[in-house]
Amino acid sequence: MIKNVFFITLFFTLKSLILFSQDKKxxxxxxxxxxxxxxxxxxxINFNKAQRFFFENNWDSTLVYSMKQLSKTKNKELKDYCxxxxxxxxxxxxxxxxxxxxxxxxxxxxxxxxxxxxSLGEIALQQNKFEIALSYFNSIxxxxxxxxxxxxxxxxxxxxxxxxxxxxxxKAEKYLFESTRLQEIEKDSLMLVGSYMxxxxxxxxxxxxxxxxxxxxxxxDLSKKVKSFELKRTATLNMAVVEENRKNxxxxxxxxxxxxxxxxxxxxxxxxxxxxxxxxxxxxxxxQKEVNVLAAENKAKIAERNGFLxxxxxxxxxxxxxxxxxxxxxxxxxxxxxxxxxxxxxxATKDKLFSIxxxxxxxxxxALKTSNGRLQENLENKNYEELxxxxxxxxxxxNGAYNLLDNLLNWALLQTKQTYFYQESLxxxxxxxxxxxxxxxxxxxxxxxxxxNVPSGEYVFADMDSLKIVIRNFLDNAIKFTKENGSISIYTxxxxxxxxxxxxxxxxLGMSKSTRDELLKDSVLLSKKKNDDIIGTGLGMQLCRSMIxxxxxKLDIESEENIGTKIIIxxxxxxxxx
Amino acid sequence: xxxxxxxxxxxxxSESDALVKVLSANNYNIVGIAATYxxxxxxxxxxxxxxxxxxxxxxxxxxxxxxxxTINIVPNSVKPFVFLTSSKDRQIFERAKLTxxxxxxxxxxxxxxxxxxxxxxxxxFYEQTxxxxxxxxxxxxxxxSLFIKKNKALKKVRIEDIVYIEVEDRYCNxxxxxxxxxxxxxxxxxxxxxxxxxFFQTHRNYIVNSSKIIExxxxxxxxxxxxxxxxxxxxxxxxxxxxxxxLK
Numbered sequence: 001m002i003k004n005v006f007f008i009t010l011f012f013t014l015k016s017l018i019l020f021s022q023d024k025k026x027x028x029x030x031x032x033x034x035x036x037x038x039x040x041x042x043x044x045i046n047f048n049k050a051q052r053f054f055f056e057n058n059w060d061s062t063l064v065y066s067m068k069q070l071s072k073t074k075n076k077e078l079k080d081y082c083x084x085x086x087x088x089x090x091x092x093x094x095x096x097x098x099x100x101x102x103x104x105x106x107x108x109x110x111x112x113x114x115x116x117x118x119s120l121g122e123i124a125l126q127q128n129k130f131e132i133a134l135s136y137f138n139s140i141x142x143x144x145x146x147x148x149x150x151x152x153x154x155x156x157x158x159x160x161x162x163x164x165x166x167x168x169x170x171k172a173e174k175y176l177f178e179s180t181r182l183q184e185i186e187k188d189s190l191m192l193v194g195s196y197m198x199x200x201x202x203x204x205x206x207x208x209x210x211x212x213x214x215x216x217x218x219x220x221d222l223s224k225k226v227k228s229f230e231l232k233r234t235a236t237l238n239m240a241v242v243e244e245n246r247k248n249x250x251x252x253x254x255x256x257x258x259x260x261x262x263x264x265x266x267x268x269x270x271x272x273x274x275x276x277x278x279x280x281x282x283x284x285x286x287x288q289k290e291v292n293v294l295a296a297e298n299k300a301k302i303a304e305r306n307g308f309l310x311x312x313x314x315x316x317x318x319x320x321x322x323x324x325x326x327x328x329x330x331x332x333x334x335x336x337x338x339x340x341x342x343x344x345x346x347x348a349t350k351d352k353l354f355s356i357x358x359x360x361x362x363x364x365x366x367a368l369k370t371s372n373g374r375l376q377e378n379l380e381n382k383n384y385e386e387l388x389x390x391x392x393x394x395x396x397x398x399n400g401a402y403n404l405l406d407n408l409l410n411w412a413l414l415q416t417k418q419t420y421f422y423q424e425s426l427x428x429x430x431x432x433x434x435x436x437x438x439x440x441x442x443x444x445x446x447x448x449x450x451x452x453n454v455p456s457g458e459y460v461f462a463d464m465d466s467l468k469i470v471i472r473n474f475l476d477n478a479i480k481f482t483k484e485n486g487s488i489s490i491y492t493x494x495x496x497x498x499x500x501x502x503x504x505x506x507x508x509l510g511m512s513k514s515t516r517d518e519l520l521k522d523s524v525l526l527s528k529k530k531n532d533d534i535i536g537t538g539l540g541m542q543l544c545r546s547m548i549x550x551x552x553x554k555l556d557i558e559s560e561e562n563i564g565t566k567i568i569i570x571x572x573x574x575x576x577x578x
Numbered sequence: 579x580x581x582x583x584x585x586x587x588x589x590x591x592s593e594s595d596a597l598v599k600v601l602s603a604n605n606y607n608i609v610g611i612a613a614t615y616x617x618x619x620x621x622x623x624x625x626x627x628x629x630x631x632x633x634x635x636x637x638x639x640x641x642x643x644x645x646x647x648t649i650n651i652v653p654n655s656v657k658p659f660v661f662l663t664s665s666k667d668r669q670i671f672e673r674a675k676l677t678x679x680x681x682x683x684x685x686x687x688x689x690x691x692x693x694x695x696x697x698x699x700x701x702x703f704y705e706q707t708x709x710x711x712x713x714x715x716x717x718x719x720x721x722x723s724l725f726i727k728k729n730k731a732l733k734k735v736r737i738e739d740i741v742y743i744e745v746e747d748r749y750c751n752x753x754x755x756x757x758x759x760x761x762x763x764x765x766x767x768x769x770x771x772x773x774x775x776x777f778f779q780t781h782r783n784y785i786v787n788s789s790k791i792i793e794x795x796x797x798x799x800x801x802x803x804x805x806x807x808x809x810x811x812x813x814x815x816x817x818x819x820x821x822x823x824x825l826k
Contacts, residue, residue: 413666418666418667418668419666419668420666420667420668420671420672422671422675425707425708427708427711429711430690430694430711433690434688434690434691434694437688437689437690437691438688456711456712456713457712457713459708465666465684468684
């Protein structure tokens with residue numbers, strides 16, 4: 001068992017040795033040849049590079065540039081070289097099948113075809129295909145020694161190895177001795193150690209311990225002169241095993257210790273590599289950490305920026321809504337202020353109205369009271385002639401008070417919008433007649449000549465009651481302002497398409513232009529009292545104006561002081577078609 | 579020509595008195611003065627009434643409107659009516675307005691106003707507006723009567739009393755068995771509003787009440803009517819004879 005283990009280790013050790021020594025030897029002739037090719041094909045940059053890397057043992061680069069060269073060139077010679085470069089590169093990278101493929105693509109006319117065969121043999125050997133390896137090596141062995149540039153000893157050695165593996169000890173012995181002899185001539189101590197150990201193994205396998213041990217010893221002694229730790233280690237281990245088998249344990253222990261030492265130094269080297277590897281890994285980890293930290297920082301920065309953006313947008317919205325509400329507030333407060341002013345004005349008007357109305361009503365009723373007193377007095381005194389005038393006086397006062405009250409009520413209803421308002425077709429002449437009917441006695445009393453000339457074909461679109469109130473007020477005014485023996489006339493002006501113009505004309509006091517404008521102005525202020533007897537509250541005028549507008553009509557006044565006034569009421573015409 | 583029968587529904591005696599005074603002075607016939615809702619209904623259904631004057635508030639309640647609503651339910655018995663009111667309260671008006679056709683009169687009112695209101699009520703009720711104040715017409719035709727404006731007031735003629743109508747220009751001579759008078763109305767309007775099965779045109783200028791025909795003398799182109807009236811039958815309208823069952 002022990003023998004087996006030690007044999008296999010020995011074998012693999014040897015193989016690498018073979019390849020190594022071989023490369024060194026064969027390079028010379030090949031190199032010369034290739035340099036010549038480079039000069040010949042100096043325009044092929046890729047080939048140039050490939051061969052350079054090839055001799056620098058930079059296999060990966062060699063593979064890359066040879067591939068580039070292959071994809072471009074059709075030159076058979078260059079192709080062969082490139083395939084060869086690739087084959088050797090793959091072989092060194094232990095990609096054996098690929099290497100075999102590349103070697104297979106080299107044409108048989110290649111200058112170093114025997115080298116190809118040699119390489120193929122080595123591959124077969126490494127793949128434990130000993131028979132195939134043997135055939136390759138034998139084909140090289142048969143060639144004349146001078147036709148190839150590497151040592152016959154290598155070939156012999158390899159053949160020997162093959163036979164050793166195939167169990168053909170006799171042949172193995174022959175070839176191994178042959179290679180040993182050649183190596184001794186060539187003074188190749190490195191290869192010699194391998195060869196001695198192989199021979200020793202050969203004998204040891206056949207249990208020819210006496211023959212084997214001197215070779216082991218020789219290999220061990222020689223190994224001390226070489227630099228390869230691997231070789232030293234193997235040789236020492238072999239010696240340890242041999243001494244152990246000879247039961248010479250103290251000696252075995254010495255060899256063992258030496259073996260351990262070599263192993264340690266080898267391990268140290270391995271450890272250095274491992275530490276370097278670890279350091280590399282650590283450095284990578286460190287870098288990775290840095291990268292992670294940077295990434296995290298970036299993330300944080302992005303988050304911060306986004307946060308800033310969002311908060312600024314929110315602030316903007318907040319600001320916008322704030323401004324909006326502020327403006328709303330300002331606007332509403334403006335409206336409120338305006339409304340307050342209007343209300344104040346209205347309130348002032350109302351107060352004034354009340355004062356005037358109360359004054360008027362009180363004075364009217366008071367006048368009625370005193371008049372009644374005089375009436376009673378006259379009745380007691382049987383002074384019947386006075387009675388008639390007093391009664392007329394009374395009825396006039398009562399009428400005035402009634403009109404005032406009526407206007408007040410109508411005005412209140414209009415303001416509170418509680419009145420029923422319904423516009424319909426009205427026969428203007430009839431309405432005028434109905435209103436003037438009540439005033440005929442009054443005018444007769446004042447000796448006012450009255451003419452009414454409203455064509456019976458006029459129909460207006462209005463609310464009957466409000467129209468009556470309007471006409472009543474204007475007629476009342478006309479009578480009030482017209483002196484005795486004056487005249488009042490109601491007539492229409494030629495109507496337009498939409499309006500019918502009703503004119504109430506008197507020969508009364510008339511009014512100044514400013515009064516006229518004030519009356520027509522859509523103001524709530526009441527006209528000032530100039531004369532207690534004549535000028536009223538202005539309530540009637542305002543009521544009329546409101547009612548005319550509500551009926552969709554217009555009001556105009558033409559007046560000259562001391563000549564007369566014309567009140568022109570424009571009323572909507574009634575149209576059958578709506 | 580008959581006077582118009584008016585039913586007054588008014589609970590304030592002084593006001594009803596004033597109303598009666600004005601109406602009587604204008605030849606309106608007062609069929610009764612009702613002070614309550616029940617009284618009003620009784621009088622309305624037991625008398626021949628042409629127009630009703632209704633005070634909206636009876637004893638402080640809007641029973642006047644209730645009355646109008648009640649008579650409105652039976653469509654054929656409804657007569658023109660006028661509301662009297664002293665307040666323009668919108669709520670009351672909105673309710674009163676539903677009893678169509680709706681006309682009203684504000685208190686206080688004068689003679690002209692009440693007469694105008696009655697005329698308006700008749701016009702609106704029979705859907706012949708702008709009649710009494712127009713220059714070419716003074717008659718509203720209902721299904722059984724003509725309402726004619728004579729001077730300031732309205733008069734009525736029962737359509738079945740008319741013997742024939744003679745058209746003269748814009749005027750129509752209405753001839754009954756006892757009277758003869760002129761109204762302002764166009765022939766086409768009369769023909770449009772009269773029952774075509776009872777009144778026939780016999781001539782360009784004549785419309786005859788078929789129930790008043792005594793004899794048709796085709797040879798003389800003459801129609802003899804009740805009350806000893808003769809009317810010409812022109813060639814154009816002779817085929818009306820075929821509408822009678824002729825005895826031979």
